[in-house]
Amino acid sequence: QSALTQPASVSGPPGQSITISCTGTSSDVGNTDLVSWYQQHPGKAPKVMIYEVNKRPSGVSDRFSGSKSDNTASLTISGLQAEDEADYYCCSFASGITYVFGSGTRVTVL
């Protein structure tokens, strides 16, 4: 069970939109709608930003959106803000009642 593949880093100026990809296989991302995204600031516990591919929990800004195509899920942050600078992880349900996280992406606001 290998980690899902994410770009190591993505950056953009304030106000821009960025997209983070999360590539898995037909045994995980491609075979489930239980794909979620987590934001983690340094020294803090992660926070769920997107669940079930494209749903936002209460209280999460609508600047965050999710999608999926085949074995790749994506997280888009629109109108990038300074507080969005953090690490982001995707997570997918996988075979045999297991889960797998992505490798993580550092988002930098220029």
Place this chain on the structure above:
Amino acid sequence: QVQVVQSGAEVKKPGASLKVSCKASGSTFTNNYIHWVRQAPGQGLEWMGIIYPSGDGTSSAPNFQGRVTMTKDMSTSTAYLELYSLRSDDTAVYFCVSESPATGSLQYWGQGTLVVVSS
């Protein structure tokens, strides 16, 4: 407000065993799946395993099978993670996470427990 509170930091010798506890408030514990996730220093999140709401079933990541035990004490609303035959690369922050029954996501995170494995 849901709270998940974990036990404190520990230092272990290679070959020893580890037991981390996680106390969650009320219905969070009895009705929810509890996940264990760890994060080595400067590294990403690693899913370790899950224990079912009633505590009668578990599933763990292939990397940990045979080396991990997850349990729940329903009388004290406390979940436990035990990891055996510790190695230096088990040094990490271990998180207990309560899954939201409404969203199926890892919603309620504990503060994390730092475990250092060193001779």
